[in-house]
Amino acid sequence: MKKxxxxxxxxPASTLDxxxxxxxxxREKADxxxxxxxxxxxxxxxxxxxxxxxxxxxxILQLVRANEKLSAAGADFSAMAANTLHLVFxxxxxxxxxxxxxxxxxxxxxxxxxxxxxxxxxxxxxxMRNRLYSETMEKYGIASLLPSEExxxxxHSLFFPNLENGIVIPEDKVKMLALLNNIIIEQDADSVILGxxxxxxxxxxxxxxxxxxxxxxxxxxxxxxxxxxK
Amino acid sequence: MKKxxxxxxxxPASTLDxxxxxxxxxREKADxxxxxxxxxxxxxxxxxxxxxxxxxxxxILQLVRANEKLSAAGADFSAMAANTLHLVFxxxxxxxxxxxxxxxxxxxxxxxxxxxxxxxxxxxxxxMRNRLYSETMEKYGIASLLPSEExxxxxHSLFFPNLENGIVIPEDKVKMLALLNNIIIEQDADSVILGxxxxxxxxxxxxxxxxxxxxxxxxxxxxxxxxxxK
Numbered sequence: 001m002k003k004x005x006x007x008x009x010x011x012p013a014s015t016l017d018x019x020x021x022x023x024x025x026x027r028e029k030a031d032x033x034x035x036x037x038x039x040x041x042x043x044x045x046x047x048x049x050x051x052x053x054x055x056x057x058x059x060i061l062q063l064v065r066a067n068e069k070l071s072a073a074g075a076d077f078s079a080m081a082a083n084t085l086h087l088v089f090x091x092x093x094x095x096x097x098x099x100x101x102x103x104x105x106x107x108x109x110x111x112x113x114x115x116x117x118x119x120x121x122x123x124x125x126x127x128m129r130n131r132l133y134s135e136t137m138e139k140y141g142i143a144s145l146l147p148s149e150e151x152x153x154x155x156h157s158l159f160f161p162n163l164e165n166g167i168v169i170p171e172d173k174v175k176m177l178a179l180l181n182n183i184i185i186e187q188d189a190d191s192v193i194l195g196x197x198x199x200x201x202x203x204x205x206x207x208x209x210x211x212x213x214x215x216x217x218x219x220x221x222x223x224x225x226x227x228x229x230k
Numbered sequence: 231m232k233k234x235x236x237x238x239x240x241x242p243a244s245t246l247d248x249x250x251x252x253x254x255x256x257r258e259k260a261d262x263x264x265x266x267x268x269x270x271x272x273x274x275x276x277x278x279x280x281x282x283x284x285x286x287x288x289x290i291l292q293l294v295r296a297n298e299k300l301s302a303a304g305a306d307f308s309a310m311a312a313n314t315l316h317l318v319f320x321x322x323x324x325x326x327x328x329x330x331x332x333x334x335x336x337x338x339x340x341x342x343x344x345x346x347x348x349x350x351x352x353x354x355x356x357x358m359r360n361r362l363y364s365e366t367m368e369k370y371g372i373a374s375l376l377p378s379e380e381x382x383x384x385x386h387s388l389f390f391p392n393l394e395n396g397i398v399i400p401e402d403k404v405k406m407l408a409l410l411n412n413i414i415i416e417q418d419a420d421s422v423i424l425g426x427x428x429x430x431x432x433x434x435x436x437x438x439x440x441x442x443x444x445x446x447x448x449x450x451x452x453x454x455x456x457x458x459x460k
Contacts, residue, residue: 039269073303
């Protein structure tokens, strides 16, 4: 089995999801075997303060260092357990001593293989504003749709910060589904990408008229596959 | 802040408790700061198979290697997130490149500082049979009490394996408390040590006529203190 190094801590709840998902995924597919997993949980407060001050070089430096540490601890490849950090995926992976698996790239490949052509991307305001998935989607020949600026703000406020703490407010869910239904019709979307670890807590497979893609789940599955690859 | 390296995976559920407990503990005591935590989750199936074959040298070797990897990844000290592994704590820490914090030693110090003299130790059949806490308790001048061999088997069967999966069966809890009440009276115990991560799910602070000590909680607190030490 290959050893995964996980860059976690942004936030800790998502790190737990990845750890549990990887262990369960490998156990299911490899007859109860347990993989060796190395997690480096970084200082979230430090990273957020860099992002807020637009000091992306410092974010990149911290993530490159994290990869160096994971490599030193024996990781064969690594993954970042957070959508947001993927804004600097290319800069980090270029300088990393071990290969990295990107949640963006894995999701785009998955959408392409599932033959969907017009996915609507939703996530934190930060991810939507920065069009986190757009460039890679284009590379795969997929039109990545985004909510209007006004709707981006509404979507963000309907799940943040309550969902970060695992709390789904029923009224917010109703409002979110109504809003997404409108956007899906307006933009003729054929699927929805949930580009934030917490969104699948609120939006379930049959809540919308089109299929949803859970980026965390797709990422974890790709990690499990790589662990079990020859 | 000092960096902790956690040897986890035995089992994964306990590793999640440690990770969450350490992050929350540091945030509470250090004004919302996030510590850098490195977790090496080892292959539980491999370790259990060594233990079952009595190949303790292989267990020790794996744990020493885990410490070497954690040290290479930048950990300043380490801890094993499982009571059972502490049966070889001395052999491992002697060969580890970084200092280790023992759940057994921290618990014994805590019991001594709390001025209790006759704690009853309960845990898995394996930990009770091997008198995991007895030698260290003696070192601190404390009489460590153990259930009779017959009661050890009963205690083990009342929480294993259901509690491993997070399931508390009400009938088993009633039986467990009745049994412990009898042993406490018979042996004149002044406290109870819960020497297994899962036991605090079943046995709560006011369930017994004497105080209980949660070894995992004590261990996590010691780790948090060390992270925040100068």
